Amino acid sequence: MKKKYLLTPGPTPLPPEVMSALSRPIIHHRTAEYGEVFGEVNKGLKYLFQTAEDVFMFASSGTGAMEASVVNLLSPKDKVIAVEAGKFGERWLELCNTFGLDVIPVHVQWGKSVAPSLIEKLLKENPTTKAVFVTLCETSTGVTTDVKAIAAVTAKTNAVVVVDAISGLGAMELKTDEWGVDVVVSGSQKGMMLPPGLGFISLSKKAQKMMETSKLPKYYFNLKAYKKALEKLDTPYTPAIGLTVALKEALKLLQDEGLENVLKRHAVMAEATRQAVKALGLEVFASPSSDTVTAVKLPEGMDGGKLYKTMKNDLGVQAADGQGNLKGKILRFAHLGYMDASDVILGISALEVALWKIGYPVKMGEGVKAAQKVLYQV
Amino acid sequence: MKKKYLLTPGPTPLPPEVMSALSRPIIHHRTAEYGEVFGEVNKGLKYLFQTAEDVFMFASSGTGAMEASVVNLLSPKDKVIAVEAGKFGERWLELCNTFGLDVIPVHVQWGKSVAPSLIEKLLKENPTTKAVFVTLCETSTGVTTDVKAIAAVTAKTNAVVVVDAISGLGAMELKTDEWGVDVVVSGSQKGMMLPPGLGFISLSKKAQKMMETSKLPKYYFNLKAYKKALEKLDTPYTPAIGLTVALKEALKLLQDEGLENVLKRHAVMAEATRQAVKALGLEVFASPSSDTVTAVKLPEGMDGGKLYKTMKNDLGVQAADGQGNLKGKILRFAHLGYMDASDVILGISALEVALWKIGYPVKMGEGVKAAQKVLYQV
Numbered sequence: 001m002k003k004k005y006l007l008t009p010g011p012t013p014l015p016p017e018v019m020s021a022l023s024r025p026i027i028h029h030r031t032a033e034y035g036e037v038f039g040e041v042n043k044g045l046k047y048l049f050q051t052a053e054d055v056f057m058f059a060s061s062g063t064g065a066m067e068a069s070v071v072n073l074l075s076p077k078d079k080v081i082a083v084e085a086g087k088f089g090e091r092w093l094e095l096c097n098t099f100g101l102d103v104i105p106v107h108v109q110w111g112k113s114v115a116p117s118l119i120e121k122l123l124k125e126n127p128t129t130k131a132v133f134v135t136l137c138e139t140s141t142g143v144t145t146d147v148k149a150i151a152a153v154t155a156k157t158n159a160v161v162v163v164d165a166i167s168g169l170g171a172m173e174l175k176t177d178e179w180g181v182d183v184v185v186s187g188s189q190k191g192m193m194l195p196p197g198l199g200f201i202s203l204s205k206k207a208q209k210m211m212e213t214s215k216l217p218k219y220y221f222n223l224k225a226y227k228k229a230l231e232k233l234d235t236p237y238t239p240a241i242g243l244t245v246a247l248k249e250a251l252k253l254l255q256d257e258g259l260e261n262v263l264k265r266h267a268v269m270a271e272a273t274r275q276a277v278k279a280l281g282l283e284v285f286a287s288p289s290s291d292t293v294t295a296v297k298l299p300e301g302m303d304g305g306k307l308y309k310t311m312k313n314d315l316g317v318q319a320a321d322g323q324g325n326l327k328g329k330i331l332r333f334a335h336l337g338y339m340d341a342s343d344v345i346l347g348i349s350a351l352e353v354a355l356w357k358i359g360y361p362v363k364m365g366e367g368v369k370a371a372q373k374v375l376y377q378v
Numbered sequence: 379m380k381k382k383y384l385l386t387p388g389p390t391p392l393p394p395e396v397m398s399a400l401s402r403p404i405i406h407h408r409t410a411e412y413g414e415v416f417g418e419v420n421k422g423l424k425y426l427f428q429t430a431e432d433v434f435m436f437a438s439s440g441t442g443a444m445e446a447s448v449v450n451l452l453s454p455k456d457k458v459i460a461v462e463a464g465k466f467g468e469r470w471l472e473l474c475n476t477f478g479l480d481v482i483p484v485h486v487q488w489g490k491s492v493a494p495s496l497i498e499k500l501l502k503e504n505p506t507t508k509a510v511f512v513t514l515c516e517t518s519t520g521v522t523t524d525v526k527a528i529a530a531v532t533a534k535t536n537a538v539v540v541v542d543a544i545s546g547l548g549a550m551e552l553k554t555d556e557w558g559v560d561v562v563v564s565g566s567q568k569g570m571m572l573p574p575g576l577g578f579i580s581l582s583k584k585a586q587k588m589m590e591t592s593k594l595p596k597y598y599f600n601l602k603a604y605k606k607a608l609e610k611l612d613t614p615y616t617p618a619i620g621l622t623v624a625l626k627e628a629l630k631l632l633q634d635e636g637l638e639n640v641l642k643r644h645a646v647m648a649e650a651t652r653q654a655v656k657a658l659g660l661e662v663f664a665s666p667s668s669d670t671v672t673a674v675k676l677p678e679g680m681d682g683g684k685l686y687k688t689m690k691n692d693l694g695v696q697a698a699d700g701q702g703n704l705k706g707k708i709l710r711f712a713h714l715g716y717m718d719a720s721d722v723i724l725g726i727s728a729l730e731v732a733l734w735k736i737g738y739p740v741k742m743g744e745g746v747k748a749a750q751k752v753l754y755q756v
Contacts, residue, residue, distance in 0.1 A: 004403075011404045011619055022620065023401030025382075026389045026573050028696060059439045059575045060598065063615040067598045098597045187616070195404050195620030197437045197575045217595070219476045220438065220445045237441040238565070240618075241389055242400065242573030318406060 007347045008320045009139045009167050009293040011189040011196055012337035015253055018193055021246040029241050035233045037248050042230075044251030048169065048192075048259065049184055049202045051176040056226045058199040059240040062166035062187025065199030067095055068221035069162045069183050073131060073207060075215035076100040081122055081159075082133040083114045087140035087323050088164055092133040099216055104129070110326065111141045111286045111295075116149035129159045130210070136168030140323045142295035142332060143286035144172065148179045155180045160207045166190060170254060171266040171292040171336050182207040188243060190292075191262075193250045193337040197243050266291045269335030269344050272374035276348040279370035280355070280362060285330045295322070295330040296351070302360065304328035310354040317350035341375040385725045386698045387517045387545050387671040389567040389574055390715035393631055396571055399624040407619050413611045415626050420608075422629030426547065426570075426637065427562055427580045429554040434604045436577040437618040440544035440565025443577030445473055446599035447540045447561050451509060451585060453593035454478040459500055459537075460511040461492045465518035465701050466542055470511040477594055482507070488704065489519045489664045489673075494527035507537045508588070514546030518701045520673035520710060521664035522550065526557045533558045538585045544568060548632060549644040549670040549714050560585040566621060568670075569640075571628045571715040575621050644669045647713030647722050650752035654726040657748035658733070658740060663708045673700070673708040674729070680738065682706035688732040695728035719753040 006013050014022075027033050045055035058064050074080065080101050082092040085108035096103040104122060108114050114134065123129055132154055134145050147163055154161040160182035165174055169184065170191025176184050181204070188198035201223070203211070211223060225236040254262055270291035274284050277296050285295035298304045305328050308321045320332040333347050348367040355362040372378050384391050392400075405411050423433035436442050452458065458479050460470040463486035474481040482500060486492050492512065501507055510532055512523050525541055532539040538560035543552055547562065548569025554562050559582070566576035579601070581589070589601060603614040632640055648669035652662050655674050663673035676682045683706050686699045698710040711725050726745040733740040750756050 006404065006406060008406050010616065011406060014404050019401045019403070023397045025397070026384065026392050026567075028384060028386050028389060029574075031696075059437065060442065061437045061615045061617070064438065064442075064598045095597050098600075099595050189404075189616060189619075195618065196407075196616045197618035197621060217477050219473050220442045220599075222476075237439040238388065238567060238574040239439070240573065240575035241567075242621075243575060318409075 002316045005317045005343065005346060007334050007339070007343060008318055009190065009332060009334035009336055010187070012193060012334060013339065014195065015193055015250065015338045017249045017253060018246045021249045022195070022242055024245060026241055027245070029239055030234070034241065037245055038233055040248050041244055041251060044248070044255060045200065048251065048254060049176050050174065050178070051202050053202055053204060054227070054230060055200055055202045056223055056230070057239070057244070058221065059197065060199040061196055062185065062199050063091065064221065065185045065187065065201045066091060066164060068199070068201050068223060069185055070095050070099050071214070071216040071218040071221055072223045073160065073183070073210045073214055074099070074101060075213065077102050078130045079104065079126055079128050080131045080133065081106060081119065081129055083108065083135065085112060085114060085135065085141065085143060086110050086138035088138055088166070089135050092135070092164065096133065111143055113143050113145050113288060116146050116153055119150050120153045123153065123157050123159060127157070129157070132159055132161045134161065134163055136163050136165040136174060137172060137290040137292040139167040139293055140326065141286045142289050142293045144288050144290035147174060147181060151179045151181045154182070160204070160210060167292050167336065168290065170262060172290060173263055176202060180204070188247065191337050192247065193253070194243055194246055197240050198247065265340065266335055268375060269339065269341065270294055272341070272344050272371040273333055273335060273348065275374050276367035276371040280352065280367040292336050293332050293334045295332045297330055303358065304331060306358050307331060307354050310357050311350045314357065315350040315353060317347055319347065344371050344375060380694045383695045383721065383724060385712050385717070385721060386696055387568065387710060387712035387714055388565070390571060390712060391717065392573065393571055393628065393716045395627045395631060396624045399627045400573070400620055402623065404619055405623070407617055408612070412619065415623055416611055418626050419622055419629060422626070422633060423578065426629065426632060427554050428552065428556070429580050431580055431582065432605070432608060433578055433580045434601055434608070435617070435622070436599065437575065438577040439574055440563065440577050441469065442599065443563045443565065443579045444469060444542060446577070446579050446601060447563055448473050448477055449592070449594040449596040449599055450601045451538065451561070451588045451592055452477070452479060453591065455480050456508045457482065457504055457506050458509045458511065459484060459497065459507055461486065461513065461523070463490060463492060463513065463519065463521060464488050464516035466513050466516055466544070470513070470542065474511065489521055491521045491523050491666060494524050494531055497528050498531045501531065501535050501537060505535070507535070510537055510539045512539065512541055514541050514543040514552060515550060515668040515670040517545040517671055518704065519664045520667050520671045522546070522666050522668035525552060525559060529557045529559045532560070538582070538588060545670050545714065546668065548640060550668060551641055554580060558582070566625065569715050570625065571631070572621055572624055575618050576625065643718065644713055646753060647717065647719065648672055650722050650749040651711055651713060651726065653752050654745035654749040658730065658745040670714050671710050671712045673710045675708055677738070681736065682709060684736050685709060685732050688735050689728045692735065693728040693731060695725055697725065722749050722753060
């Protein structure tokens with residue numbers, strides 16, 4: 001018997017309440033029974049997204065919701081700024097290029113974050129800019145973006161700010177309405193503690209107004225159709241019923257814990273992980289590092305793939321390897337969704353043991369001790 | 379205690395094997411464990427779609443896969459023929475118009491099916507036509523299209539035939555490769571016995587070639603990206619892991635029963651339903667009527683909504699009301715997916731009782747008797 005622990009930044013583990021809801025008999029989506037679920041879900045989503053506006057839901061991955069933000073707001077050749085500081089920022093660039101936008105790319109060194117002052121400067125130089133695309137937590141590096149500051153900048157312009165909060169939502173602060181964040185995109189398999197398969201998008205009044213003049217073609221992701229359907233508590237196409245039923249349970253868990261406590265839990269897990277990494281003589285890759293995922297920079301010459309596999313296969317703990325150029329060079333620990341202090345402890349312990357197994361001179365227990373200090377104030 | 383029976387043409391009931399698979403802990407999609415599932419699923423899909431080509435899978439509803447067929451094959455202003463004989467044919471028209479195609483609409487009386495000779499005539503008159511969009515089973519009316527004959531027509535031209543087989547696949551014969559059907563689109567919540575949330579598409583070599591020159595913008599549904607990823611048993615974006623794991627179980631059930639037997643089971647259930655409807659002095663709405671869903675034409679003046687609600691609320695049996703103009707005028711019984719002879723019996727019995735409850739002069743038991751005759755050869 002070997003238990004398995006998933007410490008990846010998506011998918012994340014499922015709470016028992018969610019697993020159990022997923023195994024219920026299917027119900028039809030055009031019934032009062034589903035309407036009640038959908039109504040509850042809509043309320044819960046507004047709570048989680050911290051917005052009074054509607055949150056729309058697609059049967060899609062988070063990337064589908066990213067596409068929805070592009071095709072519903074913009075028209076061909078519209079000028080946009082897209083920030084790329086990792087693999088998921090690249091996705092914004094690819095999307096904007098695919099749909100024929102006039103893209104100002106902002107390439108940031110992987111592991112670093114864009115300076116809000118640079119966005120301010122670019123918006124001044126390009127006053128016709130319609131949208132700024134950023135990533136709350138760049139899952140590939142663990143870096144976080146100062147969305148609050150960027151939203152304060154865009155608020156003074158005609159541009160909207162569009163935030164990929166796929167891995168950030170429910171893990172890090174994102175005061176959508178209060179900060180003036182126009183568009184928030186997310187997915188189900190991260191802080192929402194569900195399997196992948198649902199994409200989400202919220203839009204400020206400013207973004208909703210921009211939708212009115214958008215000329216890019218869209219059908220499946222056409223938000224006007226979703227908005228019209230939502231007025232009758234319906235969806236234009238068959239929704240992912242099973243996932244939505246489970247989402248109601250997940251949102252209840254988040255509401256019962258309270259968003260403030262949820263975010264605090266993530267912040268403490270992340271800080272404990274960062275302290276543990278330092279105590280082991282290693283470095284955190286990203287700066288500023290998110291509360292969602294911590295990327296450990298591996299020492300020059302270490303076989304990161306071997307470390308990853310040793311943890312997964314010998315110790316049952318699955319962290320995430322680096323992506324793209326970072327493959328084998330970093331190891332990422334998620335503290336995201338259905339995870340708590342014990343997940344941090346077992347993750348750091350597995351890191352220590354795996355380092356020892358691959359011959360790295362590690363001081364056993366030092367990482368765990370540093371984590372305990374943060375987690376339990378001992 | 380009142381048991382509930384779902385006899386709707388999507389979503390359809392879930393087999394226990396599927397429900398149980400849905401409640402398993404989530405696994406990461408970039409692991410050998412998921413690779414094994416995905417590999418099995420790909421094999422099973424080829425079996426179900428009766429094709430040697432790859433079948434691609436999206437986290438989306440069936441409509442997403444319909445959009446994928448349009449945006450991956452065509453370029454703006456391409457000439458296409460779209461057949462509309464109901465609500466789902468309308469979707470083809472809407473999609474083709476949304477993406478700026480030069481559409482020849484073929485409107486067919488609801489309940490009737492397009493004549494393959496009409497397609498042949500239109501293709502002769504419009505030799506630059508790139509694609510013909512049809513619906514195997516038009517769920518809104520229950521009518522079926524002669525896809526085999528239409529594919530024989532398109533095979534002699536440069537046009538591809540694109541079949542919405544969302545509710546037809548796994549219920550009615552569709553020999554994709556043998557008949558030369560270029561594109562087959564489907565969804566998970568019908569014959570595949572899963573919750574909604576997966577969209578599918580298969581492409582013939584002719585369709586794959588057309589993909590090479592397609593200029594419509596696409597990102598989330600870009601099949602070239604899926605094709606490239608599939609070579610490494612991967613997907614470009616996070617797949618709907620939980621549904622895919624359950625799909626493996628559903629495909630195993632279909633393979634264990636054998637597709638031929640699966641289709642025979644559907645044909646017998648449909649014939650039993652049609653005979654029962656006639657025995658009750660009522661008419662089947664569609665001609666030719668599919669083996670997926672049977673629409674009962676309700677007598678002039680009957681309150682169809684009341685009949686539907688009586689069945690659902692008093693008797694626990696949920697059939698489907700009419701859609702659009704047919705609301706209240708027809709009642710649709712699915713024989714689709716995880717259903718067998720007993721579902722037909724309890725459905726027809728509930729129809730008889732509900733008819734009696736709303737005051738229609740029904741000969742109790744006559745419908746059931748006619749169904750028994752077909753189902754059990756008694």
